[in-house]
Amino acid sequence: xxxxxxxxxxxxxxxxxxxxxxxxxxxxxxxxxxxxxxxxxxxxxxxxxxxxxxxxxxxxxxxxxxxxxxxxxxxxxxxxxxxxxxxxxxxxxxxxxxxxxxxxxxxxxxxxxxxxxxxxxxxxxxxxxxxxxxxxxxxxxxxxxxxxxxxxxxxxxxxxxxxxxxxxxxxxxxxxxxxxxxxxx
Amino acid sequence: xxxxxxxxxxxxxxxxxxxxxxxxxxxxxxxxxxxxxxxxxxxxxxxxxxxxxxxxxxxxxxxxxxxxxxxxxxxxxxxxxxxxxxxxxxxxxxxxxxxxxxxxxxxxxxxxxxxxxxxxxxxxxxxxxxxxxxxxxxxxxxxxxxxxxxxxxxxxxxxxxxxxxxxxxxxxxxxxxxxxxxxxxxxxxxxxxxxxxxxxxxxxxxxxxxxxxxxxxxxxxxxxxxxxxxxxxxxxxxxxxxxxxxxxxxxxxxxxxxxxxx
Numbered sequence: 001x002x003x004x005x006x007x008x009x010x011x012x013x014x015x016x017x018x019x020x021x022x023x024x025x026x027x028x029x030x031x032x033x034x035x036x037x038x039x040x041x042x043x044x045x046x047x048x049x050x051x052x053x054x055x056x057x058x059x060x061x062x063x064x065x066x067x068x069x070x071x072x073x074x075x076x077x078x079x080x081x082x083x084x085x086x087x088x089x090x091x092x093x094x095x096x097x098x099x100x101x102x103x104x105x106x107x108x109x110x111x112x113x114x115x116x117x118x119x120x121x122x123x124x125x126x127x128x129x130x131x132x133x134x135x136x137x138x139x140x141x142x143x144x145x146x147x148x149x150x151x152x153x154x155x156x157x158x159x160x161x162x163x164x165x166x167x168x169x170x171x172x173x174x175x176x177x178x179x180x181x182x183x184x185x
Numbered sequence: 186x187x188x189x190x191x192x193x194x195x196x197x198x199x200x201x202x203x204x205x206x207x208x209x210x211x212x213x214x215x216x217x218x219x220x221x222x223x224x225x226x227x228x229x230x231x232x233x234x235x236x237x238x239x240x241x242x243x244x245x246x247x248x249x250x251x252x253x254x255x256x257x258x259x260x261x262x263x264x265x266x267x268x269x270x271x272x273x274x275x276x277x278x279x280x281x282x283x284x285x286x287x288x289x290x291x292x293x294x295x296x297x298x299x300x301x302x303x304x305x306x307x308x309x310x311x312x313x314x315x316x317x318x319x320x321x322x323x324x325x326x327x328x329x330x331x332x333x334x335x336x337x338x339x340x341x342x343x344x345x346x347x348x349x350x351x352x353x354x355x356x357x358x359x360x361x362x363x364x365x366x367x368x369x370x371x372x373x374x375x376x377x378x379x380x381x382x383x384x385x386x387x388x389x390x391x392x393x394x395x396x397x398x399x400x401x402x403x404x405x406x407x408x409x410x411x412x413x414x415x416x417x418x419x420x421x422x423x424x425x426x427x428x429x430x431x432x433x434x435x436x437x438x439x440x441x442x443x444x445x446x447x
Contacts (some may be wrong), residue, residue: 050213
């Protein structure tokens with residue numbers, strides 16, 4: 001899980017003040033990136049990230065174990081991003097990404113960006129929580145309120161879409177049978 | 186080949202390639218209280234929650250196997266719920282006070298020797314109520330005027346096991362006219378929803394008086410309202426008026442927060 005914070009930082013934020021400011025400052029870049037990955041719109045991502053950081057600040061005293069802060073915060077960020085998307089589903093196209101100064105050096109990343117663009121927002125959120133934040137379907141279910149079976153179904157559909165999209169970019173004919181087999185597994 | 190590992194790697198590269206703007210700290214701080222005020226009738230519930238802050242504490246006292254850490258956690262969660270409702274929660278009790286709040290097992294006779302009121306034991310219990318356990322717990326009292334905590338007098342908990350793994354407590358305390366009118370409802374803070382908003386479960390609270398003893402019971406999974414009324418009637422207790430949701434707080438300076446650990 002990419003977000004790595006010192007336990008002391010989270011603990012000191014519980015009492016608010018400067019500790020909370022330090023935590024928000026540390027979490028903000030990740031909150032924005034995740035929100036943008038889901039929303040694909042810089043303005044909406046900033047709104048969602050701000051709301052998520054505010055929600056974290058408010059709920060921090062309820063967090064029983066500071067060791068789970070990273071996964072806890074990812075759930076909040078993705079949920080706020082999905083909420084913002086549902087409130088205002090004005091999602092930007094890939095062509096507009098360059099306007100925000102966003103560039104990807106690795107071709108896989110760029111391909112994935114294209115592939116993710118084809119997914120519904122909820123599936124995008126599930127993919128990020130699973131492959132980036134490392135949550136399993138039960139944890140995603142608890143975070144999103146969806147049934148575990150629905151989460152697994154979303155993940156399966158999303159994975160299939162991503163695999164197809166990226167396999168075509170690699171070598172369309174060569175990998176088609178592998179996709180089917182890996183879905184069965 | 187397109188593997189799960191490749192998805193993870195590509196996703197991380199993609200997310201790392203997104204450049205965040207500078208942190209809008211003041212904007213986030215401005216949104217924190219706004220998010221707290223979101224629930225409907227927030228101030229209304231906050232008043233009730235503040236007036237009945239013993240709700241969670243009663244649960245704490247009632248469960249014999251709860252650890253001190255859990256007591257502290259409950260306190261944190263309850264404060265968070267109050268704050269989320271727009272209320273002003275008391276600050277955490279000092280560690281010295283919490284560490285001094287140790288419950289002691291008791292018989293009816295030993296419990297009587299530790300408290301400053303005449304204990305009237307429960308009667309009219311449900312037929313499947315058995316194995317009563319009794320213990321006494323000092324309480325923490327928070328003064329709204331001086332913003333300080335102090336040790337209060339002990340309360341007596343009668344804890345009953347029932348069929349199907351159910352249980353319920355009845356808590357006897359000294360009647361104190363300085364403590365404001367009890368709220369009719371209590372709100373139990375559960376784990377927050379994914380969006381961070383607290384989950385509050387509403388319970389009706391019953392309070393009755395026998396002499397200088399006041400007894401409290403909370404309806405819930407362990408005992409229902411009708412069974413509590415049966416107990417009160419069997420004890421010939423006088424039901425105390427309870428503050429409705431819309432009623433203002435009594436304005437007393439002291440609030441009783443049972444933070445005792447078993």
